[in-house]
Amino acid sequence: MAEQKNSPTEKWLKEFLLIWISRFSVFLAHHVTRPLIPLYLITLGASSTVIGALMAVFTITAIGMRVPIGLFIDRVGRKPFLLYGVVFFSVGNFGYLWAPSILLMIPCRILHGLGWSGCTTSVATIAADIVPQARRGELMGYAGMASSLASALGPVLGFALFHRLEYPGVFLGAGALLVISFLVSIPVVEPRREQSARRESGHWLDTIAVKESIHPAIAVAFLSFGHGGILTFLPIQALQLGLANPGIWFGIYAACILLSRPIAGPLSDRISRRAVVLPGLILNIVGILILALASSPTWLMAAAIIAGFGTGAAQPALMTLAVDQSAAERRGQSLAQFQLFYDLGIGIGSLTLGALLDLVNQRFSIMYLATALVRRSDCGSTGDGNETPDTATNFFSFPLPRSERARVRVPNNAHRCSCSPGQIRRLA
Numbered sequence: 001m002a003e004q005k006n007s008p009t010e011k012w013l014k015e016f017l018l019i020w021i022s023r024f025s026v027f028l029a030h031h032v033t034r035p036l037i038p039l040y041l042i043t044l045g046a047s048s049t050v051i052g053a054l055m056a057v058f059t060i061t062a063i064g065m066r067v068p069i070g071l072f073i074d075r076v077g078r079k080p081f082l083l084y085g086v087v088f089f090s091v092g093n094f095g096y097l098w099a100p101s102i103l104l105m106i107p108c109r110i111l112h113g114l115g116w117s118g119c120t121t122s123v124a125t126i127a128a129d130i131v132p133q134a135r136r137g138e139l140m141g142y143a144g145m146a147s148s149l150a151s152a153l154g155p156v157l158g159f160a161l162f163h164r165l166e167y168p169g170v171f172l173g174a175g176a177l178l179v180i181s182f183l184v185s186i187p188v189v190e191p192r193r194e195q196s197a198r199r200e201s202g203h204w205l206d207t208i209a210v211k212e213s214i215h216p217a218i219a220v221a222f223l224s225f226g227h228g229g230i231l232t233f234l235p236i237q238a239l240q241l242g243l244a245n246p247g248i249w250f251g252i253y254a255a256c257i258l259l260s261r262p263i264a265g266p267l268s269d270r271i272s273r274r275a276v277v278l279p280g281l282i283l284n285i286v287g288i289l290i291l292a293l294a295s296s297p298t299w300l301m302a303a304a305i306i307a308g309f310g311t312g313a314a315q316p317a318l319m320t321l322a323v324d325q326s327a328a329e330r331r332g333q334s335l336a337q338f339q340l341f342y343d344l345g346i347g348i349g350s351l352t353l354g355a356l357l358d359l360v361n362q363r364f365s366i367m368y369l370a371t372a373l374v375r376r377s378d379c380g381s382t383g384d385g386n387e388t389p390d391t392a393t394n395f396f397s398f399p400l401p402r403s404e405r406a407r408v409r410v411p412n413n414a415h416r417c418s419c420s421p422g423q424i425r426r427l428a
Helices: 009-033 036-043 048-076 079-098 102-130 133-185 204-208 211-240 247-270 274-293 297-324 328-359 364-378 389-395 402-407 421-427
Strands: none
Touching: 009 036, 009 079, 009 102, 009 133, 036 048, 036 133, 036 211, 048 079, 048 102, 048 211, 048 328, 079 102, 079 133, 102 133, 102 328, 133 247, 133 297, 211 247, 211 274, 211 297, 211 328, 211 364, 247 274, 247 297, 274 297, 274 364, 297 328, 328 364
């Protein structure tokens, strides 16, 4: 994929806005239904373990399709997977209307996961293709604001639809948003792709995995582990603590994510990705610990604010880092890998934390403490100094500004020794 370092604004802005609207509509449809599906399953008699398992069916399907979608997106193109992904998502969504039993929910969750994997991977890759390289951190953050805004409005809209029209209104409303996403995606034009020779490898793992960008993918899996439990079980906890509309929590959480993006994105371009990721992870852990101690809706809101700012800083910086560390011809596969690990964290979190809740007699504090311990491990996953030469400067304790990093060429053996940035400049 050709890099667009000095692209005039008019050449990419129109496509960027179209893909932003498409992404917003898809994520809004998802978040309209996401917090209500566990409550819907309760009306069908599902236990916490069954709820966690059914939520994980969606995630496992999305995970299973990330690798093949990532491979074919770089070969076939981004747009077909966006359009077909929205179609599969729509079929699964409308299927919820005619799935009045737990067993019949399974194929709907599979279709939902299949469509979600296709459209989310493609919209992220198209956005990365479109934006100028010099503003990648900032504009990838703005692209991510579509999903943040959708996650802020989605639960509120979902519960509002539920109170007025019950579950059929929720799923029909989500379906209307998916139709909008499909229509807006039709005129999107992908940037012209340069056909470059693909590096052949004798090992199958090198074909399906992008080793250069594995660190940010692992880090986001730890980050999303807690999302699985929060998205699945926080509505239940919120109702128990007296919060009549749990969508308010999700709205505040996502609004704080939204507010953090215009600050965190430019900082990651000017300083480094890690300078944004690590404080974000720490804030996220603090928010999880507050959830563990929450005894009223006020404490829930405080946790939403702190965790929201943490997630809003860390997640887009990790995604941008995955783009930085991958070759242009493997960008789709790299982002598919990143989102695979994100989905894997959510799926494992939904399943294991649901089972944990049953074991500890629905004590949410224990679930959140376990989540905080997992998140603590994440702080060491963003890089250990053993990165490839092209990306070694991303993880120095005192990272270089972006403009200076662009001028520094790292010697082939620099990543094998404990070198400071100054020493590397002298070697170069």
